[in-house]
Amino acid sequence: MIWTSIKRICKSGFINFWRNGFVSFASVLVVVMSLFVFEALIFFSILGGVYINQIKDKVDVNVYFATNASEQDVLVLKKSIESLPEVAKVEYVSRDQSLIDFKARHSDDELTIQGLNELGLNPFPAALNIKAKDTSQYGSVAKFLESKNALTKNGSTIIESINYNKNKLIIDRLIKILDSLNKLGVAITSILIFIAIAITFNTIRLSIYASREEIGVMKLVGASNKYVRGPFVVSGIMYGLISSFITLIIFYPTVYYLGTITNNFSSDVNLVNYYIINFGQIFLIITGSGILLGAISSYLAVRRYLKV
């Protein structure tokens, strides 16, 4: 009996969706718009996070050593820095490597290369490039480097300079900007998602308002609340399902177009690839949201007219 009822409810929901062609079409359009906004916000907030992390990733602390510092002393210090819990990665750049890198960077600048050759010695110091697990932890890394722990066995310092102190202001400001951007993004996303949900709910409510007399008649012939509500919820699920498919399809060319624009200022993230790689997750989020939105909106909208 329950299976028969479910079958009848589903069939009736499909038929209602099909026969109320214009109302269904209009509802699907509005739900598509809402889901598109929803998808764009989620996609770009995730992408924004990726960009922010990339920027954060570019922040590091460079320690330059005196040119007479022995490689062994530098490597001992490297080990003790690596053992710090705040540190994610330490890269050692030897004096020779610094020279090679410099020459490679200035291969087009003959004068500079000539001047360097005339100097006859390697003027570059060895360096350690330190990446912390979080940008806020660079301060404590810098403190460690300035403390007694960074001294050699005989108590002398081999550190010539730490660029953190020079860049501290910029790093702090960058951290503040990124955090504010993140908070702003979450606030705007939440508000727009709320508006999208409200618009979808009202559209479905209006489509059900048109059927309020029909609901009353169904109740008067002795139909239960579940039996009256069921087909409307099925139609709501169909609005959500079809809308989510349309949204996912039209989002692809949008991402493709935006990808060509964003490549101009950041080639690190390819929007189209990002969309394709994460399509499974995006598909589940959008389809799930569409179905939930349609079903819950219909359920709540019908409830009002069941009091007959």
Place this chain on the structure above:
Amino acid sequence: MIYFDKVSKIYNDDSIALKDVSFTVEPKEFVSIVGHSGAGKTTLLKLLLAEEYPTEGNIFFESKNVHNLGRNDVMKLRRRIGAVFQDFKLIPNKTAYENIAFAMEAAGKTEEEIESDVPHVLELVDLGKKIWSFPHELSGGEKQRVAIARAIVNQPDVIIADEPTGNLDPMNTYEIIKILCKINELGTTVILTTHNKGVVDSVGKRVLTIDAGSITRDDKEGKYVL
């Protein structure tokens, strides 16, 4: 079978729809309720269907107080009362077949029962050829016959017809009343509200006259006096 016991109904805007109304309807009876527009006829039927609640008094259907019933029992009560309305109240996006089938589905009937009973009941109201027509493809008389078919398909104990001929021409009015009389002859109680004297005279059975919310006359001879 049906007993209205000192029933009063006052709406929220303080308008008095019914005032201390008491009457009984016996099984297999045909009762016409007559009165001017706004006299309280429709309110009486709404109270019986538990669509409205009385301000005072009680309504009994087979000794059960209609307004003490739970939601499930109200559902069951409505399946035992077939309702026909002046504005037909058909579901617009369902065919004649589907409108009638819906009432059977709501009552938990099987597909086999629906497939055999719906065409049969449509034949009874002479609409065998309009089985797949939508309400907007039917005339007023045809719509009302579909509504009657829907009301009788679950073989209810009572049919209530609220001004069923109000929107119909004399020919269709005659046809509808003939069908209602036939249903009554087969043993179903019929309660009809109308202000059409011709209808009441052609039925020739008990007439309750209602005026400004009160029963003013209960005539077993079927006389229409307003």
